[in-house]
Amino acid sequence: MxxxxxxxxxxxxxxxxxxxxxxxxxxxxxxxxxxxxxxxxxxxxxxxxxxxxxxxxxxxxxxxxxxxxxxxxxxxHKIDYSYFLDDDYPTNLQHCIDSPILLFKDGNIDFSNNKIISIVGTRNMSSYGRDFCNKLIEDLAIHNPIIVSGFAYGVDICAHKASIKNKLQTIAVLAHGLEEIYPKVHKKYINQVNENGGFLTEFWHEETPLRENFLKRNRIVAGISTATIIIESAEKGGSLVTADIANSYDRDVFAVPGRTTDIYSKGCNNLIKNNRAQLLTSANDIVKMLNWDIQEKPKSIQKQLFVELNENEQKIYDLLHEKGPQLLDVISLECNIPIYQLSSILLQMEMKGVSKPLPGKLFELV
Known part of the structure; x- marks a missing residue:
């Protein structure tokens, strides 16, 4: 750049x-x-x-x-970064209207694998939560997912460590710049995370871990993945905010149930009770809900479209064909078509059976 x-x-x-x-x-x-x-x-x-x-x-x-x-x-310092319109920007996050325009990276992050899940929860993790988290990641390892979390105490660091143990890529999303590490006791895990994935942040290098930064960080954790998993949570907590954001992005949310008397299961139980998360009892629940058990079918040869496209329609078609579903604003920018014109063009393409709208101002080819 x-x-x-x-x-x-x-x-x-x-x-x-x-x-x-x-x-x-x-x-x-x-x-x-x-x-x-x-x-x-x-x-x-x-x-x-x-x-x-x-x-x-x-x-x-x-x-x-x-x-x-x-x-x-x-x-x-040769810091790597991704602009929201670049090909190396996380695809899932690119579909979120409020995603950062620029991300800073450290380590060996590779987003070519589309099986990305976020695992979050309380900092006051119980032995029940720790055992569940370790077993869950161990059982998912055969599917080689990327595990995302926030590098905090409790569930976060447990998820990172379990990923490293099972030789899975893990990404730590920070609520501060790359010069900082919070909590400082987790400095000992920096090299391991970098070797098996890396760190991601929207904050400049000297930015400190302010309270409001953690809430901003949560939208990246929720948006970068196809599903968010809450292991344990009290009745109120940051992981519930992450679940709400994931729901707003139309992403799958899973919660691990616990005893009604356990303080750090109340948040998860409420998510399930209020239909804000799906019940998670084993890795198999994720595999089935995310269709990881279905083998990829060979790509079929694209059928010839028996419709005529004008110049602007062809631009949009080529973009969606190359990059998949795109936001309305991104289509406008990439194709150099003003928003006020673009909406009517997309409607015409929909009527021709070429494209269709998706939730969140996304559009894809039929």
Missing amino acids: KEEKLLAILRLQKSKAVGDILAKKLIVNVGDVVQIFKEKPTTLSKINGIGNYALKHLFDEKNVKSAEQELKYLQD
């Missing part, structure tokens, strides 16, 4: 009044992240959702200096 583009992305990411959704809207409407900072504020103000407060922070000169310092750190 060119230095000018990365600097613009960092500058946009540093604008605290501009969240990820608004940032993507700016990129889609302007057409290029570098061009955003070359536009006049009066022009940007016409974009829906951009207020004076956001514009003020967007052009704050302090952000330029901060972005330049972070860019130097990335270059000096």
Whole structure:
């Protein structure tokens, strides 16, 4: 990636009044992240959702200096990163409207495997929860999934360690920058995680583990996977927030039941009782629900479409054929078609039987 583009992305990411959704809207409407900072504020103000407060922070000169310092750190330390429109950005996360526009990586992360599950839960893990977590990952190992968690005490670190023991890739999503490690006692696991996967974060290198960062981190944990598993949780807790986010993304959520008298089973029991999670009693439940027991069928030769596509429709078709389901905003940006035109084009393609809409403003080929 060119230095000018990365600097613009960092500058946009540093604008605290501009969240990820608004940032993507700016990129889609302007057409290029570098061009955003070359536009006049009066022009940007016409974009829906951009207020004076956001514009003020967007052009704050302090952000330029901060972005330049972070860019130097990335270059000096050879930090790997993924932009949300790049091919190496996690596919599941790319489908989440509020996913980070930029992720920083360390280790040997490989997202070519689409069997990705997140395992989270209480920091006050019981022996019941620990035994279940270890057995679950051991039994799933034959399917070679990627195990994602948050590197915290309790369920998180148990999931990472069990993954390493079973030679599975594991990804630790951090609530701080790569220069920090929280909790510090888990520093001894850094090399093992890096050798068997790695670390992922949206936070700049010196960012500390603030309370609000953990809530932001949870959306990555939920969005990056096809399913989220809650091992143990009290009646309130961060893992329940992760479950709620996963549900909002239309992802599968599983919860391990426990005795009604156990404090750290109440959260899981409530999820199941309120139909916010599926009952999980063994690895077989995940294998069946996620269709891991069905062998992949050989890809069939694509049938010739007996419909005529105009230039814009062909652009959209080629994009969806190459990259699979895409967000409306991403299609607009990749195909250089304004949103107000794109909606009617997609409707025409749907009527022709070429594409179809999915939940969350996603579209795919039929």
